[in-house]
Amino acid sequence: xxEFVAVGRADDLRxxxxxxxDVKDTKIAVANVGGTFxxxxxxxxxxxxxxxEGDLEETTVTCPCHGSEFDVTSGEVLARPxxxxxxxxxxxxxxxxxxxxx
Amino acid sequence: MPETLMIVGxxxxxxxxxxxxxxxxxxxxxxxxxxxxxxxxxRPPLSKEYLRGESSFEQALVRAPxxxxxxxxxxxFGVRATRVYAAEKVVELEGGERVSYDKLLIATGxxxxxxPIPGLDLQGVYDLRTVDxxxxxxxESTPGRRAVVVGMGFIGSEVAASLRQLGVDVVVVERDPVPxxxxxxxxxxxxxxxxxxxxxxxxxxxxxxxxxEGEGGRVGRVRTGHGxxxxxxxxxxxxxxxxxxxxxxxxxxxxxNGIVVDEYCRTSVEGIxxxxxxANHYHxxxxxxxxxxxxxxxxxxxxxxxxxxxxxxxxxxxxxxxxSDQYDANLQYAGYHTEWDELxxxxxxxxxxxxxxxxxxxxxxxxxxxxxGKELRRSMRLIKAxxxxxxxxxxxxxxxxRTLVEAADxx
Numbered sequence: 001x002x003e004f005v006a007v008g009r010a011d012d013l014r015x016x017x018x019x020x021x022d023v024k025d026t027k028i029a030v031a032n033v034g035g036t037f038x039x040x041x042x043x044x045x046x047x048x049x050x051x052x053e054g055d056l057e058e059t060t061v062t063c064p065c066h067g068s069e070f071d072v073t074s075g076e077v078l079a080r081p082x083x084x085x086x087x088x089x090x091x092x093x094x095x096x097x098x099x100x101x102x
Numbered sequence: 103m104p105e106t107l108m109i110v111g112x113x114x115x116x117x118x119x120x121x122x123x124x125x126x127x128x129x130x131x132x133x134x135x136x137x138x139x140x141x142x143x144x145r146p147p148l149s150k151e152y153l154r155g156e157s158s159f160e161q162a163l164v165r166a167p168x169x170x171x172x173x174x175x176x177x178x179f180g181v182r183a184t185r186v187y188a189a190e191k192v193v194e195l196e197g198g199e200r201v202s203y204d205k206l207l208i209a210t211g212x213x214x215x216x217x218p219i220p221g222l223d224l225q226g227v228y229d230l231r232t233v234d235x236x237x238x239x240x241x242e243s244t245p246g247r248r249a250v251v252v253g254m255g256f257i258g259s260e261v262a263a264s265l266r267q268l269g270v271d272v273v274v275v276e277r278d279p280v281p282x283x284x285x286x287x288x289x290x291x292x293x294x295x296x297x298x299x300x301x302x303x304x305x306x307x308x309x310x311x312x313x314x315e316g317e318g319g320r321v322g323r324v325r326t327g328h329g330x331x332x333x334x335x336x337x338x339x340x341x342x343x344x345x346x347x348x349x350x351x352x353x354x355x356x357x358x359n360g361i362v363v364d365e366y367c368r369t370s371v372e373g374i375x376x377x378x379x380x381a382n383h384y385h386x387x388x389x390x391x392x393x394x395x396x397x398x399x400x401x402x403x404x405x406x407x408x409x410x411x412x413x414x415x416x417x418x419x420x421x422x423x424x425x426s427d428q429y430d431a432n433l434q435y436a437g438y439h440t441e442w443d444e445l446x447x448x449x450x451x452x453x454x455x456x457x458x459x460x461x462x463x464x465x466x467x468x469x470x471x472x473x474x475g476k477e478l479r480r481s482m483r484l485i486k487a488x489x490x491x492x493x494x495x496x497x498x499x500x501x502x503x504r505t506l507v508e509a510a511d512x513x
Contacts, residue, residue, distance in 0.1 A: 047151070054476055062479060064475035081146075
């Protein structure tokens with residue numbers, strides 16, 4: 001059953017940055033967009049590169065390997081070559097901690 | 103009569119073009135004609151994951167097979183268009199059928215170059231363009247078999263890598279002293295050479311194929327220009343493509359290294375457009391014509407041409423970009439260069455983790471990266487800006503390439 005899992009301190013992730021985390025054996029990327037946190041599947045659905053290694057511009061993440069783009073707020077594909085969305089996860093800040101629902 | 107927009111070339115460019123016509127609300131007749139007996143599909147996997155059996159053909163399809171019927175797109179797959187009669191606005195198909203159009207997009211792409219080498223017709227000699235070609239190569243590619251790959255451009259390099267990954271013994275014969283020299287230059291070519299050697303490919307440089315030989319109608323060895331004899335079980339030719347332009351031969355359309363088009367994908371003949379590998383297009387950023395044989399151009403130029411046909415066109419000025427995965431190395435290139443006076447490297451070529459900038463007169467014309475894709479993508483705006491950039495900043499990994507764009511823009 002999905003539950004919120006603490007993954008670290010919120011202030012460790014600066015604005016505009018991303019980080020890949022292992023949460024319950026799932027690779028999840030967390031992005032800080034202007035102070036709002038988004039969590040999504042880190043593994044690109046095209047060729048399995050880590051999206052957190054790519055670039056974040058506003059709410060768009062670009063895969064470093066082949067340029068696929070995803071909306072970090074929903075996991076939807078914005079640009080190919082990827083065709084399948086990545087997962088999208090709820091995030092909340094409790095005290096100083098970031099929690100992801102998985 | 104509703105207007106008829108016709109696209110010749112049922113591939114990524116053509117498939118994206120017809121989809122764009124419908125997305126833009128065109129409700130007239132759309133006709134898509136293609137020589138291959140299949141719905142449009144993407145070709146990059148054919149030298150990589152599909153060849154290695156890691157992905158399916160369905161995954162390569164541009165749209166689901168039902169898409170064309172559901173969107174009232176009239177398809178002629180497996181039918182070659184042979185001739186365009188521009189004055190009558192008619193396309194003739196093989197078999198003689200004539201189809202009228204109001205506007206026509208040519209997206210016929212390329213065909214593999216064939217040189218007059220004796221023995222090309224032997225069994226076991228392949229080249230790679232279609233999924234059927236790929237299936238034939240795949241069927242030969244079992245561990246321990248011996249392949250000769252001829253040519254070490256992108257297709258030859260990727261096929262060689264995939265075959266090694268499948269356990270095939272690979273010898274590559276390449277005319278140049280390093281792989282990919284024509285596009286990337288010697289320094290970067292040497293990095294790619296090292297990667298192939300580390301994975302056990304045997305590389306024969308500065309030699310050519312004089313003949314393919316064998317007994318019983320099947321290839322058994324390759325004879326090189328320098329007299330080497332290379333025993334093998336099969337051969338894959340990778341000597342590049344030439345644009346397929348013949349069907350416009352009688353139209354008066356300008357043909358020069360492909361079909362010449364402007365930045366709106368318009369040929370010199372009213373009502374006829376071209377896009378994709380076949381189109382030698384004027385590029386506003388580089389101030390010259392370029393012809394691009396890569397996935398991203400096929401993906402983006404088809405829609406650009408479609409919008410142009412609808413009178414909604416913008417200038418097509420995508421910065422060319424492509425990737426080439428070989429073994430575990432991810433190579434990416436962006437921009438366009440034919441010559442440069444300085445190669446500025448950020449990172450380490452030795453460690454195969456770098457982005458290198460092709461600079462001329464202080465401007466970055468193009469960049470190539472190995473295993474450093476994020477910075478390659480960040481350099482694309484720098485290339486588009488076409489302003490002088492400080493080399494020490496390009497080299498410094500602590501300098502965010504995006505800030506250099508802003509600095510260049512601010513001048």
